[in-house]
Amino acid sequence: MxxxxxxxxxxxxxxxxxxxxxxxxxxxxxxxxxxxxxxxxxxxxxxxxxxxxxxxxxxxxxxxxxxNPLFLDVKLLAFREKLLISFKGFAWQRHHSLAAAKDSCFLQRESCSGVLQLKGAHYTVRGSVLVDSPGSGTVLYVKSACSPGYHGVNCTKRCLLCPGSHPCNPLSGRCEEGLRCVRRIGPSCLHGLVSSRCPGRAGWWYWDGHCYFMEEKDTKTWEEAERACRSFGEGLGLLALNSQEEKAWVATMVQRHSWTGLNDLDGDGRWTCMTQHTDPSVPW
Structure with missing residues (x-):
């Protein structure tokens, strides 16, 4: 074996x-x-x-x-100006050469899903979400035994037909053409993703299936911030944090003191969350 x-x-x-x-x-x-x-x-x-x-x-x-899988360079699916990320447990390791990174990726089994070549450096990465990274010059090698257009166990599933020239994700079979990296730190773009599903104005970011607006200029009271959020659409409001991963991501994204759905408006020292998201169909 x-x-x-x-x-x-x-x-x-x-x-x-x-x-x-x-x-x-x-x-x-x-x-x-x-x-x-x-x-x-x-x-x-x-x-x-x-x-x-x-x-x-x-x-x-x-x-x-x-x-000759051991003696020749193993062929992997290659994508230009793409990244692989994961919203939970994303990890990477740097290696001295592309061959060393590929060998390490196979040895890591399920802990590695691809190799990223970026500005002369080579990284093994663990992720499952395929993201556009325009202008980065990256080459992403995805560890998949399936030909383009196939995915799943024994490569039996056909990928979705994606719009335009966007390839489907060989790890999941999904079309993720709407995700784009605009602010990257090394091989990671967890804190610089935008999506075509989100509003196009500055300040909107994407994380794990949802859109977030980060106010970067104006200063507001809690009530003013809540009204500003509700102005984006019915059922929207200040953020209610639902997991430690989400909390960590938001803490990294905000550049100054910011409001969430928690407040102590009556001054009794007890913080309560007033945010109620009533429309599950919207991504924010």
Whole structure:
């Protein structure tokens, strides 16, 4: 078994080759399956004469092979000016070369989902969300055994047809063309994402499926801040923090003292959250 073979049941490693055998299928039947895997080819294996007894027809096995995974540069899906991020548990490690980063990514198993090449540096990254990073010059290599357009276990699922020239995410099959990195720190863009789902004016940011507005100029009382939020649409208001991850992200984003939905308007020393989001269909 090799860490560089597809991580699916049925794949074995032998003599520098990753092989998946189908004892029943014909070459015609297996070719569409072969096309689902990246850099794969149909392999025909014939049994030697001394294995087949008298009167028994020679048998052949039809399978799929990935040639020399350990000795040649393993082919990974490459995307230009893209990043992989995760809203929970995003991590990265820097390596001295692209080859070292790829080897480390395979050794890390599920803890690594790709390799990022950025301004001469190479990082292993763990993430599942594909993000545009225009002007960054990055090259992202995604650790997926599936050909473009396929994803899932044994690469059996077809990706969604994404608008324009945007590729689908090979890890999830989703179209994430609306996410764009405008403020990056190293290989991470958790604190610099904007989305086409959010209002286009300055101050709006995106995190984990929601849009957030950060006031960066005016100073307001709690009541004024609440009215300003409600002016963006029905059912909106000051932020109610729902998790430690969200709290940490907001704390990093705000540049000064800011209001959330918590207040002590009556001055009794007890803070209560007055924010009620009544419309679950909006992302903010």
């Amino acid at each position: 090799s860490l560089k073979c597809p991580p699916f049941t049925g794949w074995v490693y032998k003599d520098g080759v990753c092989v998946y055998l189908d004892h029943k299928g014909s070459q015609y039947e297996i070719e569409p399956i072969c096309r689902r895997y990246l850099a794969a080819e149909v392999l025909e294996i014939k049994q030697s004469p001394n294995v087949v007894g008298p009167g028994v027809e020679r048998l052949k096995l039809i399978g799929i092979s990935l040639r």
